[in-house]
Amino acid sequence: MKKFLFFILFLFYHSVFCQDNLIASEKLPELILTKRKANTENEKPPVFPLGSEIFRKILSENFRTEKISDSLDIHCDLFFIVDKEGNISEIKANGTNQEFNNEAVYALSKIKEKWEPATLNGIPVKYMMRVPLDMKFNEKARFPTGEDSFKKKIMENLQMKNIQGKKSCTISFVVEMTGRISKTKAEGTDKKFNKNVERSISKIKERWIPMFLRGFPIASEIKINFEIN
Incomplete structure (x- = not known):
């Protein structure tokens, strides 16, 4: 059975149009909070060409769950930029479990398909994405007799x-x-x-x-x- 069936992935896109001089990887989370603009009729966010469900499937399949030793429920926010050409850059993950953060960055970096870039008034622009990821465990592995x-x-x-x-x-x-x-x-x-x-x-x-x-x-x-x- 495919790994993506086991990895619970919730995708919500929170994003912001970006000026070239606003991008600083260490400030991505703050930019999400301080530079967000309300959507308008002329604003179109980036689109993964194969669809959001396929994006979720590929991302979860790229996760190496065996590299995550913690058995507690885990959450992180995955940040990245979709540039004017549809390329992904400035990938960062913020969460309390560093193994999970590393795997989130790794899983996204393995996706090579270009996005359809965001547009504002019909002109391609940089766009910042935030994807919350959750992994919830029900039961830890155990030997049958202890x-x-x-x-x-x-x-x-x-x-x-x-x-x-x-x-x-x-x-x-x-x-x-x-x-x-x-x-x-x-x-x-x-x-x-x-x-x-x-x-x-x-x-x-x-x-x-x-x-x-x-x-x-x-x-x-x-x-x-x-x-x-």
Whole structure:
């Protein structure tokens, strides 16, 4: 199933005609508030040539949701300029989750189709856009019998004869939409122990219950602190 079904994207265009000398990327949010002008009959906003629904679909498909580790509901405002030729520039995202902000900028930057530029009195002009984005999670990924049970299975698969003393590491991996895990990595001071843990996890065949977003499964990253005495 396509990723865009899992990413909840609300698109509302808030915009403003821009003079060339008004554009300063670090001031985009302020420009939205202070330079907005009321729409007139002679004002026409930019139009994505394939339609707003296709724009939403492409933008959400470009989102790499597995790179967002937070499982809380997330919001950001995506700002960009559509210039007189229909090109996008000055892309910025403002929100409390920097991973989500980065993915919003990345997702938009991957869209190469030109827009139909805004016009004022029939003349193409720069136009500033604001797109609010929301990602709402219902349920975090989890092992069916719990995290402690998962750690116990790691312990059972470890080659204990190669372990001496107290050891610890941080385990990270991606729980895919199917519940399978991938990109497993153990990080700690003992490289041999890290490899031992990664090998142990690869032997666990039970699938995880994936994270759900509005009733649909999505890939998500998991981090677990693991230690033995």
